[in-house]
Amino acid sequence: MHIHAHVAAVPGHRHPLGRPPANLGGLVRDQLRKITSEGFTEVDVRWNSIVLSIEGQNAQGFVRRVFNGSGACVMEKVDRDGRGVERYYDSDGITLLSEEMFDTSANR
Numbered sequence: 001m002h003i004h005a006h007v008a009a010v011p012g013h014r015h016p017l018g019r020p021p022a023n024l025g026g027l028v029r030d031q032l033r034k035i036t037s038e039g040f041t042e043v044d045v046r047w048n049s050i051v052l053s054i055e056g057q058n059a060q061g062f063v064r065r066v067f068n069g070s071g072a073c074v075m076e077k078v079d080r081d082g083r084g085v086e087r088y089y090d091s092d093g094i095t096l097l098s099e100e101m102f103d104t105s106a107n108r
Contacts, residue, residue, distance in 0.1 A: 027071050
């Protein structure tokens, strides 16, 4: 028996391909190292069956990164003294979906 599989998608429609689970322990270790080297002293790590969230804080602001089960960063928010950026990425962790700059320093 010969089976043909069609992998082409309708134009403009994306088919997510399954990716193997990432070594999230290694990801956490690398992010802890990176976040603390950026000067953030208080670090919070949270996870559930869908995402891993790592946040670092200090007196000047915070950084939050959210990763999917494949280890790709799907959201990053950086705040330095009320000024910063919030970015959302596709599930591949590379394709930028949106980026918003913000300035709440006058509200502090």
